Amino acid sequence: MAFIDYYEVLGINKNAGAQDVKKAYRKLARKHHPDLNPDDKEAHKKFQQINEANEVLSDPEKRKKYDQYGKDWQHAEQFENAKQPSGGNYRSYTGGQQDGDFGDEDFSSFFSSMFGNQGHAKQAKYKGQDYNAELKLSLRDSYITQQQTLTVNGKNVRITIPAGVENGQVIKLKGYGAPGVNGGPAGDLYITFIINNDATMKRAGNDLFMDMEIDLYAAVLGGETTLDTLSGKLKLKINPGTQNGTKVRLKGKGFPVYKKEGQFGDLYVVFNVKLPVNLTEKQKELFSQLAALK
């Protein structure tokens, strides 16, 4: 456990007045506040340090104790035993359903060793810890809206997964995290969807891509084939003279657009022309005739 220089954290000198502390805190808080830096763990950590420094330096009692013991903080416990604990009532980063509060690790061990936990714990209500979970779905599963029941800490949670959910997308289930501290609200459950590509089909945004093998004769003469798509079987016309690698777009036959009912991406079919092998003597003869006609 290392000594933390709260003056350095706030970028002020030891003679700074209450207004200077407030000003420095506000300036840094505006930069690192979790509300302004969503999903930024570094900013969140930095803000905790700033908040802790402010908690101490804005409270005359705590600041006096910190200044008195400073680097000899290990003796703070003796100091505590000799005095009644002070009832700090600074309004720190607390609140109801905010996304950015700190949970169990809101103050450093250095802070706890000097001031204990009673100083702010009486006042502060903290949101419970957020839980994170992963839910794996196949491409076909995510094609249609479906309901699933998950068991989280013994509670059954029925969730609706809208069609078109993206790989890596996160949804928040409010109040399904750990219980709150000191009567604070429960944390949230964050579910990250992991969607594996299908063996025959690949997804890019709302578009789908698939390979289709056709034989040489269909490629040369044209014809019709049946595609097995996520929405069912689909007849597809092959134009005469279709080249290997030809890409055909089927508008509106792709993936559903997330939370936009009735809207779909496109399906791209790439034709792979399969050349005949193990030709019979007759076939070889016919190909030779064709070659001679060239």
Place this chain on the structure above:
Amino acid sequence: MENNELVPVYSFCVTHKIELSFIESLQQYGLVEITTIEEQTYFNESQLSEVEKFVRLHYELDINFEGIEAIGHLLEKIKAMQARNLQLQNRLSLYEKKSGDF
């Protein structure tokens, strides 16, 4: 809209120890939608976390309403860009995979 989905503005202000005029100002800036039922004002529960965020920005960081409005727009942009970034990462991974992929 169900009544239990509405948050009474008065109760919210009492709980957070803020003035009613704060919510009125948010409404004027188009940052919250207020519903009046039998002379009582409410906002929808879906806006609760946003309104709480505005309270923190104003009272903890001393940011005025113009600033809150601008921050609100920028956070929306960040959210949209993060979603777009995720989409592009997924698309990129499609091209990065070897053998048999497009």
